[in-house]
Amino acid sequence: MEDANLTVGYVAERCGVKVSTLHFYEDKGLIRSWRNQGNQRRYKRDVLRRISVIKAAQKMGLALEDIKAAFLQLPNQRTPDKDDWAQLSATWRAQLDARIAYMQRLRDSLTGCIGCGCLSMAKCPLYNPDDILADDGVGPVILDRAKVPIK
Incomplete structure (x- = not known):
């Protein structure tokens, strides 16, 4: 693919991840690479945004399976654009709010056990x-x- 010209090293450095992480993401179906004539991996530029979305979602505590499921909902499995991000982040925010509320209830319930x-x-x-x-x-x-x- 002609526009897939980013090397694995460049993508790893630019995104702040290890090369092995890129391979792992690829194995999990979260990102995609193409092979050049020398059989080396090459990425399209949009992989940088895709990895940023993955990292942001992971920081919110989402599992890779959940991130992949969200990506699969996008037309033609495209990289999320601004509108897609607004929808994804709203959904993930609601999940995060629910987890925070659960953890606060758990925290507030612990005092009885800690005291006793x-x-x-x-x-x-x-x-x-x-x-x-x-x-x-x-x-x-x-x-x-x-x-x-x-x-």
Whole structure:
């Protein structure tokens, strides 16, 4: 392909990733390269934006499978343009907001367990809702399950 003239080294340096990362992204179907007559990988310029989107999405905690699925929704699997980014980032923002809200609820629920130190307290919303662990015995039964027998 005539306009695929960026070398793997250039793309890696320009994007701040290792060459092996580019190979990994390619294996996962996130980016695409072409081979020149010497069988060397060459990339089109739009791969720089595509990798930037991948890195931004990863920083938000998205899995590569989710990023790939988002790319597959684009017409002809094109590199996201400004409008595509607006739509992708809005979707990802909602997911990030939901994760933040979950983590805040988790953080706010932890004080009871931290203050008590017992993971089987009667009303623990994390480990023992409605005291379901009472049937398993007394004390920190979850920790007791994790014990490895001493030989």
